[in-house]
Amino acid sequence: MSKQQAILSKLGLVVIVFVLGYGLAEIPNLLERHNETVDTESLCHMTTSECRWDTTSAALAQDVVKAMQPTMMTVTWPNTDADHIKVSLKGVEMEMGEPRFVLNRTQENTFTGDLLLPVCTSDAMTWVGEINDGHSSHTFKLSMER
Numbered sequence: 001m002s003k004q005q006a007i008l009s010k011l012g013l014v015v016i017v018f019v020l021g022y023g024l025a026e027i028p029n030l031l032e033r034h035n036e037t038v039d040t041e042s043l044c045h046m047t048t049s050e051c052r053w054d055t056t057s058a059a060l061a062q063d064v065v066k067a068m069q070p071t072m073m074t075v076t077w078p079n080t081d082a083d084h085i086k087v088s089l090k091g092v093e094m095e096m097g098e099p100r101f102v103l104n105r106t107q108e109n110t111f112t113g114d115l116l117l118p119v120c121t122s123d124a125m126t127w128v129g130e131i132n133d134g135h136s137s138h139t140f141k142l143s144m145e146r
Helices: 001-033
Strands: 051-053 056-060 071-076 085-089 100-105 111-117 124-132 138-145
Touching: 001 111, 051 100, 056 138, 071 100
Parallel strands: none
Antiparallel strands: 051 056, 056 071, 071 111, 085 100, 085 124, 100 111, 124 138
16 A cells, blocks of 8 residues: 555544544534423414514414415514524424515615525424524524425
8 A cells, every 4th residue: 555545544443433422422502402302382372463572563464374485474573783684493393494584674764675484394394493683582483385
């Protein structure tokens, strides 16, 4: 074996050990996230009717979000100095990643933006979401259909 082949062989071994080590270290985190249950009963169901938390409110342009079709979300959040609000979503019935969106300030206390959710193999799905202005957050749920 040449010197160059020996170096490449050792380098390959280091990469394999690193990847395996990282993968094994992540298994508990993946299992924890997979076994996490979310109590959606107490959450406000986001529709065209507003969800309210103290002085903050939010609503969708339609009652049920359709997969791969933009749905406008409007949030009224007085007393925030944020230029935008972040929205993150997580599927309840199945793991679909964590889509994240930004709602931009359109008026003094109003933020708007589109949500675009991925296609799912089931006909309907519940998503748990969080809106966050960088200082505080509010949690909600919404329904999606194919």
